[in-house]
Amino acid sequence: MTKFSDLDLDPKVLKAIADAGYETPTPIQAGAIPHALKGKDVLGIAQTGTGKTASFTLPMITRLAKGRARARMPRSLVLCPTRELAAQVAENFDQYTKYMKLTKALLIGGVSFKEQDALIDRGVDVLIATPGRLLDHFERGKLLLTGVEVMVVDEADRMLDMGFIPDIERIFSLTPFTRQTMFYSATMAPEIERITNTFLSAPERIEVARQATTGENIEQSVVMYKPSRKDREGSEKRRILRQLIDMEGEALTNAIVFCNRKTDVDVTAKSLKKYGYDAAPIHGDLDQSHRTKTLDGFRDGSLKILVASDVAARGLDVPSVSHVFNFDVPSHSEDYVHRIGRTGRAGRKGKAVMICVPRDEKNLADIEKLVEREIPRLELPGVKSAPKAEAPETAGEEAKDAKPEGKPSRSRTRSRSRKPNEEQTPTPEAVTEAAAEAPKAEDKAPAAPAKAEAAEQPRNEPKAERNDRQDNRGGGSDRSRGSSSRGGKGRGNDKAVVGMGDHLPSFIALSFDERRAS
Template structure:
């Protein structure tokens, strides 16, 4: 069996690996590290949780141990799709480069540009960044990529999902043609394959597992759920989630609950906390400091339930996650593989449960087609039947809507009664106006105009009480205003 000591790594790196408690490399590490150390381009395809990060950090540290970085010109570049994954890669460099004098910088959003500029100005051996923040620094003239010797693209398929491929192509064009490139992905979509054919030169392809497979150490299950009523479906689904969590008992040490939408992440986290569960949300709209605190709490065990969007499906290295709950069936079947890959890592046992409502059955079929297996159907826990479900938040919102409806109803009633009372007034006035006073001599010239009044004018006269008043003219209207056009022309 291959050991790390057989891979021609720097002795200082081997010492750090030994202190971290590792002795035997994973298949992706054993396959990629020798090619990387020879300076070849590498295309690594492996499911999540197989040790891809160490497969490029270890050879990079060995190769960069000799040499010196220049200001604003990093010697190597690692691109990651999310802040969390970038931070995890930085932690790996800290762990394995503790005995090697290498400088690094982490360029991610939510952190001051000034602090990052100071690090870049000093010169860094390893630059770890998300594509957007990297290009921000480049466009501000604070960074040059002409000195990059090694470039790594991590989780390339996630880059594709997040729309980063144009940025990746631009970054490739800014780096030297002679660079060494390592490209890692869990799946190989056609767009990803096009990029690898364009920017990698005769890469060594290491594929340690069939694309988009799930680990055999993960017990999977899905609950087919239908709400009692459409307006109650969301609250009943949250109650079912709580029942599933409670049914696991002591076997659940910590868990990640995945939702498709950021708004649902907040709602589910709030609902769980309201019902006494230790839960906190994490998604892309939260401040970076809050995301970091939440992840740190989940890693050190002070937080039990992490409610997440797919921003956390990649790059979360928490080896002891016991459960994953898919509150929603993922819209993209590949995301299911990455989500449940957060549990059952490093040979441990894990459990992944999912809730499927009728309109998500097509997505469930896509997932089963991708993983080439049928996910076992399980019965919901006792006491989670829709008829017995009532969520506090839903009740509060229902009462609030009811209150608003009653307010609108009372206002509408008052408005209708007001209109009804006004509609009766013209009838009284019309009766009083049926016997008009004899026309005065001074007003006879205006009679032709009154005989040609339109309906609106008649209604206006009735509202004003009949007689000789004209709406808007007051009691003393000059007689010439009421003359018709023809009369003025012939007079």
């Protein structure tokens, strides 16, 4: 079995690894570190919680041990999609460089530019940043990337999926062509891989697990739930969440609850606190100081339940998370892998439960297709399961039966079928009968006489005038007769025809030449 001492790492790095209590590298570390030490480009693919961060920090530190940094020209660059992930990578560097004199700077939003400028001005060996803040510093003339020797894109698929493609391309254009580039991610879709081929040169592909796999040590389940009413869905889902938390009892030491929307994060956290649960929200709209404080509380155990958006789904390393609850089915199936990857880390057991309403069943099917397994259904007492495929038909019948017997359904043809001179209102039974015996398309031709009669009524005069104008515009009796003939039952009709009738003005019968001669 490979050990860290066999990987040709710097002795001071090995000492820091031993202090951290690690002896054996994970598969992604054992596969990527040797290639990274040789200066080759690396494309690393592995499920979350397998030690991807150390697989690029350890060889990077070893390579940077020789040489020194210059002002405003970092020697290495690590790009991360979120502030939390960037802060975690910075912690890893602090841990493994404790016996070395390497400097680092963390460029993330929510922190003063002045403090970050001061670090860059002194010169840094390692620059860890989010793309937006990095470009802000560059555009202000405070940073040069021409001295970058090693560049790492962590959680590459998330970076590209979040709309960072233009920023990533620009950052790459600002770095030297001779740099070493490493891409790390838990998933690598074909279209993402095509983009990475532009950035990497003959990379060594290290794939230690099937793409988009979930840890075998994570027990997964899903609650199929149908809300009683649309406006009650949120409150009923929150009740189910509390029921799931209570069911776990003492086995739940801490948990992360994931929601798709930031507003749901706030509402869910507030609801849990209202019912006596120790919970706090975290999402992108909160101040960085508040987010950091919340995460620190979750890590040290003072906070039991973290309600989060996907900002916390990627890369956050809290080894002892016992449960993950998906309050919503993620819109992107890859996000499910990252969400439940917050539990069951470093070989521990974990549990992941998801709540699915009928409109999310398509997303659930996409997730099961991605992970190539069916997620077991969990039945809860008192919870109405989502309808099966034939449910919409049944629901329609129930809705039909639920109508009051005394109120017949309104027919759109009712007002049209009544003649204007009708004196008595038809009974509900008559309306139903009339709807059942409504004339087909071929029986609709005799409606023209009805219109003619309606034209005699003073209150319908505007409508009659409109009908006359339409008939006159089309050539009168020929068009009227044509429509009667097509109906099949209008032939031989003696009643008056709306329009010119049988009278044809003589000037219309003249040919063009005759008109011109006259």
